[in-house]
Amino acid sequence: MAAKKTARKTAKSKTGKSWHGRLTAEADTATARLLASLDVDHALWKYDIAGSLAHAKMLREIEVLSAAEYAKIKAGLLGVARAIEAGRVDMPIELEDIHMVIESALIKRIGPAGGKLHTGRSRNDQVALDLRLWARDATAGLVEGIAELQQAFVGLARRQGKVVMPAYTHLQRAQPIVAGHAMLAYVEMLQRDADRLADAAVRINVCPLGSGAVAGTSLPLDRARTAELLGFPKFTRNSIDATSDRDFLAELCFCCAMLGVHLSRWAEDWIIYSSTEFGLVELHDAYCTSSSMMPQKKNADTLELIRGKSASGIAQLVGMLTLMKGLPLAYDRDMQDDKRFAFQAVKDMQSVLAVAPGIVASASLGEEKIAADIDAGFLDATALAEYLVNKGVPFRKAHGLVGRLVAQAEAQNLTLLELPMQTLQKACPKITPDVKQHLGPANVVKRYVPEGAGGAKQLDQQLRYWKRKLG
Structure with a gap:
């Protein structure tokens, strides 16, 4: 009985949906909410307008539109864009998505000519285009944000890069390095991450417009022209794949996930290094919080949130891949949710990259604490072993x-440099007094030879490289 009552309620069709000619029943409120994606895809409105302007121009050039119709559509689209920007366009969920909101607003503004804009186009290739335009901008923005963060690390390496500090493996002191090497x-x-995004952009930067719903169209669309107008170097070759491909979004999500992992590892390092126990890094107060109870606290909350964003x-990457894994060709409505995953992945990384450069640029190394503790942990043990190798002892x-020798020094609360020469020579007669020039962290970092090692000489080489690379 309830079902019949619902059917009677929804028997009228007043929504003006793109498919209203086939279906006569109107969705109830709950169904309309399920079908709608405006809460997410409204963010695509600028790209939808740009795609429509290019499509309209191409339709005029192949004489599907008259000059007057094209002029009306162009002016109307620009007017709709201004209205959306000013918040003066209604977006009822009955229209489902931003594509239909814009088309509806256009028709209201210019009349029947607006109904010709969708000629030769489906929402399937339309949304594929909008997403590629958005993803193209998103990748470029992320690359810019990454470069800014890189510059901040390079700046810190220039300011305090020659400070000798421990490098860690297993979170245990391992070998001495200059701090700039860590930065x-x-x-x-x-x-x-930047290279990965740039590589992904190559696959993003392909125009799907003209593929229609799944099989193209009988109209003589000039796909090369549309691609050119939108700044694409090429267009897709297969209409089925063009309308159902979301690899480019999954790849963008992966780039964001990998970037997040890298940022999380940095955040983890600095959360540890800024603790009282380590004292290697001092964070600016502006990027820390305190406690509601403990007045002495200085918490690295921004770094903890960055770690959490990873x-x-x-999650967005896994969601995107899971969404796509079982879909038959070509377009399926499941793909409506692809935007939720991709938009959130990019948004999270944008929020992190907006803050991270400031954290690094305002931070300083705890030089006094580092110097006070640098001799702990036998950081020069490997250097002593290599000294013996140079004396002919097998490694x-x-x-x-x-x-x-480390065990003996530890038992006596001495460093290797402080061990008596008699003790050293008893362990190995090939040790001579020149060994003192090889021991101690400051001596060790001077003796690193290969390119890419953690010494001062290599740091200078690397800083010159990054100056050329980043400007």
């Missing part, structure tokens, strides 16, 4: 000898 490690990670990036044997 530039993040720059390298971020460069891979979870969202990974594996040298490794064992130094391990025993």
